[in-house]
Amino acid sequence: MSVFPQQAEVREVFAQHLRDNNQRQTPERFSILDEVYETDGHFDAESLLKKLVEKGVGVSRATVYNTLDLLVECDLVVRHQFGGKHAKYERAYAYWQHDHLICEQCGEVLEFCDPRLQGVRDMVGGIYDFEIRRHALTLYGLCRRCRGR
């Protein structure tokens, strides 16, 4: 019965979203939410399923994918499509908006935040008359170690 800071808050956000869309509050969905919020950093659907199964929480792959979609809808989770073929997810509530820096050699992922991005969003949105809702910036390069060898 593990708990994390803000568990109640996050559960309430999810519950509200489900109520708003006439969807059920099932135990599976909350188990998945909890597991996501106990996870630091990026994860993929398969490893999330694996951890749940190992803990003895009976959920199926279909339910994991379905629930991740719901969590993305209500902004409790963000989905990233870095380079590979499978999506990565990350919890998003009360977590700073950030971008990513990836080493193409060793795969290390770092996070950063640059205020100029807000300026870019505002300006580009203004020019093309778009209402910008989110963005994804990923910088690819070589870290110090990999550059060494």
Added chain:
Amino acid sequence: MSVFPQQAEVREVFAQHLRDNNQRQTPERFSILDEVYETDGHFDAESLLKKLVEKGVGVSRATVYNTLDLLVECDLVVRHQFGGKHAKYERAYAYWQHDHLICEQCGEVLEFCDPRLQGVRDMVGGIYDFEIRRHALTLYGLCRRCRGR
């Protein structure tokens, strides 16, 4: 026998890359290169294959994927992993470095360029001691038309 501006230049870049890596200059590879450079905007592997087959150029799916990888390696093509599950490609030689603005409702894709990105690359690369080689910025939002309804 269609030709596009810079065909000779682009073919030579590819030929050089193949020579450098002891790889063969096959007619299939150059047919694919030509087709890529006759295509404006984004495309995926399957539609490229379809166009080649329709033109009577005998290439297989495997060869299309293999060749696209080679073209990405020598920077003649960039691969994008927007939202969906399949990769999009785009020719890159003598084409401005740009980023993308996508309407989440209708899927429209616009291109833009903001010089501040260079500042972000330089600063973040400096702070984390990374040699930044490329970046991908995508802004998601609602275009004027979709916002209207």
Added chain:
DNA sequence: ATAACTGCAAAACATTTGCATACAG
């Protein structure tokens, strides 16, 4: 010659779907 490339079809992979059963509201 001979190592690399091609085409084909099968395999692999993440993700989605169909359907019978279970359960939240």
Added chain:
DNA sequence: CTGTATGCAAATGTTTTGCAGTTAT
């Protein structure tokens, strides 16, 4: 009760792979 959600396994769609035959160098 009743419509949704679940679990399972089969289906999907994209990309990769193995192999026998072909070809550039």
